Structure formats: C-alpha cells, structure tokens
Amino acid sequence: MTTLKSILEIDPSIIRSNIQKLKNKTSNTSNFLAVIKSDAYGHMLNNIVSDIDDLVDGYGVVRLDEAIDLRKISQKKIVLMQGIYSQEDYLLAKKHDLDIVVHNELQLNIIIKNNNFENLWLKVNTGMNRLGFEIDRFLEIYKDYLEDINFTLMTHLAASNKKDDPSNTEQFERFERLYKDLHSGVTKSIANTGCVLNFPDKCFDWVRVGIGIFGGYIGNEELKTAITLKSPIINIKELNIGERVGYDGRAIAEKRMKVATVYLGYADGLPQHIKDGTVVKVNNQDASVFGKISMDVTTIDVSDIKECNVGDWCEFFSPNHSINNLASANGLISYDIMIRIKSRVERVYKKIS
C-alpha cells in the first residue's frame, strides 16, 4: 500500500454541458442516444448515467452484460448496438427490454425463429464494409418481414470526422435512396459525433453520440475534456549539456536543464510511444515530455517552470488542456487514450456543480 497515487478525475458537469451543446446542434425532432460503451469511454458508466439520465433519450452499448447492468439504473431505451449472438442472448435482451441491432444473417435467424420483430434496429452497409446487410439483401428482408413493422434503419459512417471525404456523400446517398422506399413508420439513425458536428442536417430520428459527450472530438474546441489525468512529481534533477534521459537515451539535453520524474507510466495506461515535446501542465504552465515513457514513470522538461517541486502535479490532460492535444501530437485518437487508463490510477468522480 502506498499513499502516492495518480488520479483520473471525472467531472460530470462538463459531460452535461457537452450533451447540451451537442443537442443544440441537432434538430428538435432528433432523439439523443448517449453512446456509453466500454464503461462510458472510461468515465465510470454507473455514475455518469445517474447524472445524465434526464438529458438523454436512451443509451447505446455493445456488450450484453453492460446493457443488463445499465438496465438496473435506467428505464430509458437501451440499444444493444452489435446485437445478440445466441438464443440465450436473445432471451436476456428481451427480459431486460433492450433494443436489438440486427446486422447479419445469424442474428436475423434468431429473430425469425422467435417471430418477434419489436424494438429492432436493422443495420445496413452503406460503404464501411464492417457490419450490416447489403442493401439488396435488406430489401428482401424488408419485403419478407418488416413491411408492417416499426423499426429503426441504421448505418455507420466511415469518415464522419473528415468533412470533405467523398465517402460521406456516397454513404448518405445510399442511405437516402434506400429509406425513400420504406414505410413511414421506419425511423432512421446514422449520426455519430462527427456527423452531428459536420453534417447536422443528417441527424434524422436518432443520433448516436459518444466521443463528443466526453470532449474527445478532434477539431471542436467547444466541447471540453471531462477528465483530468494527473500524477505527482517524485523527483527533480538538473542535467548538463549532452546528458541523456531515460531508455535508449532518446532525449539529449542541448542546454542545462531541469527534468522532473512523474509517477505515471505505460503500466498506468499512458501510451508508450508518446513523443518528446508533448505538452503537459505543471502549476498551470507548459512542460513537455522528455525521454521515453517507462513502465512506471515519465520524465518531463520543467526547465521553464517557475516554482516546481517534488509533490507538484503533472497534468497530462484536463478540461483546460484537451485530451486532443495529447492525441494529435502523437498520432493517437482520444477514444483509445480514454479507455486505456488502468485501475491503479484512482478514479475520483466529482459532484455536479
């Protein structure tokens, strides 16, 4: 046991404010599905749900067990976004009143066998080529089973974060051509965060928003990072010109400098290949990674920090220092950083302010 620890602080007030900002971008007729797969992108799903339940129309998750746990704390719509894979799954999904996504023949056969077409989301492939029925096959399924059934037609964009990527137009066109021929009880869903921000007129009936809620969408400064990852400085040392720091001596002092060692490494979930120069904050001033990330510690250049002492916090990201800075500087995505933070980093969940 040690008293020293790194902390991941989660601020639900920021998440609420991000949701409000995102809702303001969608039309009034769009319902808001908060996507909280993978423990709400690492933000403590259970706490988050009680703090945002009044703001959202439902939730999207991927695993059956997370959906069942979620049902214990929310009566809102819960969509099992990758559906069910066995009769046993099907019965559990029904028992807990989950909406089921159907994206392939195996899943469809389970539904047909049970002859219950309620609360389904049919997923079509409009170009991402990962999941979903081809459009011709979907139309056969529609004729055979769905002509009198209310369901949601869904698809997923491959490049919604790149506004000018031609695949977006192609995917929208395929989707729109398809739903024109369907009956009016069919609701539609295509928009993830990137789509809401870049193509707000494509929000349709249900938006499915994940990363934006947590402020991890690169290219939007309005949405704030809701977590602070901070770790104490445990050592400070002076370097002479030419001295090297850390494994393989990657970082070389080109002047006299001061280097601090921070109590957080890749065993805590910090990506190992973070580059020298990546900005972190110490006492609200910029410091930067200097030397390879070790398993348990990280070295940073604090030469320019006024008043820097052992015990001071180093912040890797926070509401005032977006997680997107860390992601962009290192060719990473914020999603991946968020879900990687290990349990030995203590989670501190703030009260709504």
Ligand SMILES: *Cc1c(COP(=O)(O)O)cnc(C)c1O
């Ligand atoms: C994860 C996911 C989303 C949310 O995407 P973001 O980019 O995080 O907004 C939406 N739809 C599906 C099917 C997903 O798996």
